[in-house]
Amino acid sequence: xxxxxxxxxxxxxxxxxxxxxxxxxxxxxxxxxxxxxxxxxxxxxxxxxxxxxxxxxxxxxxxxxxxxxxxxxxxxxxxxxxxxxxxxxxxxxxxxxxxxxxxxxxxxxxxxxxxxxxxxxxxxxxxxxxxxxxxxxxxxxxxxxxxxxxxxxxxxxxxxxxxxxxxxxxxxxxxxxxxxxxxxxxxxxxxxxxxxxxxxxxxxxxxxxxxxxxxxxxxxxxxxxxxxxxxxxxxxxxxxxxxxxxxxxxxxxxxxxxxxxxxxxxxxxxxxxxxxxxxxxxxxxxxxxxxxxxxxxxxxxxxxxxxxxxxxxxxxxxxxxxxxxxxxxxxxxxxxxxxxxxxxxxxxxxxxxxxxxxxxxxxxxxxxxxxxxxxxxxxxxxxxxxxxxxxxxxxxxxxxxxxxxxxxxxxxxxxxxxxxxxxxxxxxxxxxxxxxxxxxxxxxxxxxxxxxxxxxxxxxxxxxxxxxxxxxxxxxxxxxxxxxxxxxxxxxxxxxxxxxxxxxxxxxxxxxxxxxxx
DNA sequence: AGTGCAGTTGACTTT
DNA sequence: TAAAGTCAACTGCAC
Numbered sequence: 001x002x003x004x005x006x007x008x009x010x011x012x013x014x015x016x017x018x019x020x021x022x023x024x025x026x027x028x029x030x031x032x033x034x035x036x037x038x039x040x041x042x043x044x045x046x047x048x049x050x051x052x053x054x055x056x057x058x059x060x061x062x063x064x065x066x067x068x069x070x071x072x073x074x075x076x077x078x079x080x081x082x083x084x085x086x087x088x089x090x091x092x093x094x095x096x097x098x099x100x101x102x103x104x105x106x107x108x109x110x111x112x113x114x115x116x117x118x119x120x121x122x123x124x125x126x127x128x129x130x131x132x133x134x135x136x137x138x139x140x141x142x143x144x145x146x147x148x149x150x151x152x153x154x155x156x157x158x159x160x161x162x163x164x165x166x167x168x169x170x171x172x173x174x175x176x177x178x179x180x181x182x183x184x185x186x187x188x189x190x191x192x193x194x195x196x197x198x199x200x201x202x203x204x205x206x207x208x209x210x211x212x213x214x215x216x217x218x219x220x221x222x223x224x225x226x227x228x229x230x231x232x233x234x235x236x237x238x239x240x241x242x243x244x245x246x247x248x249x250x251x252x253x254x255x256x257x258x259x260x261x262x263x264x265x266x267x268x269x270x271x272x273x274x275x276x277x278x279x280x281x282x283x284x285x286x287x288x289x290x291x292x293x294x295x296x297x298x299x300x301x302x303x304x305x306x307x308x309x310x311x312x313x314x315x316x317x318x319x320x321x322x323x324x325x326x327x328x329x330x331x332x333x334x335x336x337x338x339x340x341x342x343x344x345x346x347x348x349x350x351x352x353x354x355x356x357x358x359x360x361x362x363x364x365x366x367x368x369x370x371x372x373x374x375x376x377x378x379x380x381x382x383x384x385x386x387x388x389x390x391x392x393x394x395x396x397x398x399x400x401x402x403x404x405x406x407x408x409x410x411x412x413x414x415x416x417x418x419x420x421x422x423x424x425x426x427x428x429x430x431x432x433x434x435x436x437x438x439x440x441x442x443x444x445x446x447x448x449x450x451x452x453x454x455x456x457x458x459x460x461x462x463x464x465x466x467x468x469x470x471x472x473x474x475x476x477x478x479x480x481x482x483x484x485x486x487x488x489x490x491x492x493x494x495x496x497x498x499x500x501x502x503x504x505x506x507x508x509x510x511x512x513x514x515x516x517x518x
Numbered sequence: 519a520g521t522g523c524a525g526t527t528g529a530c531t532t533t
Numbered sequence: 534t535a536a537a538g539t540c541a542a543c544t545g546c547a548c
Binding site for chain 3: 348350351387390399401403407408458
Binding site for chain 1: 532533
């Protein structure tokens with residue numbers, strides 16, 4: 001066995017994955033403290049070939065990589081961005097450097113990335129390479145119980161975000177690896193990366209977020225009033241902890257102002273934003289604890305209620321209409337077309353789109369979920385698949401929420417301006433008819449009739465889902481899902497209601513624990 | 519002035 | 534992050 005002298009500087013490889021930043025980056029700090037650092041991002045063709053990946057993701061990620069590369073260049077080194085399988089790249093590194101220590105964040109990703117990390121871990125073991133993985137945001141690896149999860153999260157957030165390493169010694173990149181060096185000329189010139197993330201956070205907390213709470217629900221206002229940090233959190237150009245600490249700083253500043261000078265609603269909006277940062281990790285934790293969430297119902301008692309195989313002809317047509325924004329329901333179509341064009345739509349509309357596909361169209365969430373995954377620039381596997389399952393009613397622990405697209409349209413887009421923008425063939429209709437064009441005397445040309453009857457389809461979906469939910473075995477098994485994944489955070493629960501006088505005794509609905517779910 | 523009543527509101531339950 | 538239905542309290546108004 002070779003004896004490595006204490007003086008031998010061992011190469012420290014920082015493997016960047018979905019953490020394309022230099023601030024609050026534990027692997028970078030740890031690497032810098034241990035030896036000469038080589039910065040690595042691997043362009044993995046297999047990753048981009050997965051069913052949930054899209055060019056849109058790649059464009060965003062490459063922009064962030066370019067921004068990271070620019071920072072590394074300013075620091076006097078180079079970001080290595082080889083293309084290929086991680087194993088092959090690591091083998092090349094070993095061939096050139098002999099040995100190294102690798103640092104990265106724990107990744108909670110799709111099945112492909114999970115498998116890849118298992119292969120990398122086993123390669124590291126076989127090749128005597130030490131791989132240090134740092135916890136990512138509030139997600140806990142090998143979590144034994146959900147009971148104390150909120151405390152875990154609070155503890156993670158309580159420490160100040162890490163700065164740039166005080167001393168950074170760069171490893172020399174040998175000539176035979178010079179083709180790995182990121183050539184920024186070939187990267188897209190999108191303005192993105194950590195700098196943009198911090199600019200968004202700042203403008204949100206100082207200005208745009210004042211009416212976040214009130215304006216996040218409508219697609220007319222959400223685009224400006226929401227933080228728009230989601231793709232940055234997904235690609236790690238900013239950490240959740242950086243956001244949380246910025247929220248605390250802003251809240252302190254607001255509280256210092258005399259109440260009458262304080263911008264109305266800002267504190268409430270910031271509180272709402274902070275709770276969503278908590279949710280962010282809460283949902284990713286589900287995928288971390290149960291990777292099968294990506295393709296299998298969390299509650300197996302809902303297996304088979306929808307077609308899990310290849311879509312039949314009717315289903316394929318419904319799915320295609322939904323994906324293309326051609327369902328005949330103007331608000332659904334406007335939201336989908338807007339999403340397809342921009343890569344983003346607000347949360348409530350995402351829920352409505354998913355609800356429509358899952359209930360009125362009765363499509364399995366995996367099919368519709370893949371379309372959304374590819375469209376969302378901010379696709380975050382843990383959040384996405386948890387949400388898909390929730391909005392399809394197959395978790396067993398969440399309230400069934402079936403959205404009415406006509407009501408949502410009237411509530412969130414009362415003057416039809418969002419519909420007019422994205423469904424121009426309906427632009428000439430009046431406010432009164434724009435959400436129900438099939439009721440017009442003369443049908444709008446070039447716009448489809450509803451692909452399903454809303455009333456009938458909604459009723460059929462309710463019957464099916466509630467029948468399933470009411471089965472004793474399904475009810476009983478929901479408890480196990482709750483134990484594994486349910487939120488124990490009481491602050492997310494509705495406060496206990498005061499007992500109203502003169503009413504009959506309120507019947508107990510569900511267990512005390514179940515009422516803690518959101 | 520007090521009563522009857524249709525319509526509204528809000529809290530709560532069911533699906 | 535739902536929607537629809539139920540029930541009781543409340544409101545405005547006519548007698």
